[in-house]
Amino acid sequence: MRNITQTLIQPIIGHAWTGKHVVLLHCTNDNQFISLYKSYQAPIEPPRHNCAETLSQLLSIGYRIMAITPISLNQIQYFLVL
Template sequence: MGNIREIQTQPIIGQAWTGRHVILLHCTIDNQFLHLYKSFHAPIEPPRQNCAETLSQLLSIGYQIKAITPLSPYEIQYFLVL
């Protein structure tokens, strides 16, 4: 009897990920960049200290703002999707 091999699905290197890309951008209310969280394959430019400039870069790539949420009296979160 032959060997039974288990077939495992592995990601293909260089294969484009299809679907939605998500970014959470945290900023202060006085326009200072705090942090950026993104899905693994989301295209992105390096964030700037100025939050408006970071948003401008993301919008120029094609992201759309889906929600803006206050996290505290001093912080804002932007939810962007591509």
């Protein structure tokens, strides 16, 4: 049986990973960070209040933007894959 704490540890930059990873980044139209959803083992850095800075961090890690979708009148979703 696996230890529960082993499954709760989230990888960050500097840890090895394998496979494909997905990140959904939600932002306002005026560049404010709302939320970030990710696959369990996806490497990330802490998001910033500025959405462009958060996107910059994800792109520098190696993520690619696969789609940009408006999800309401003032919210945008970025779909990124590594």
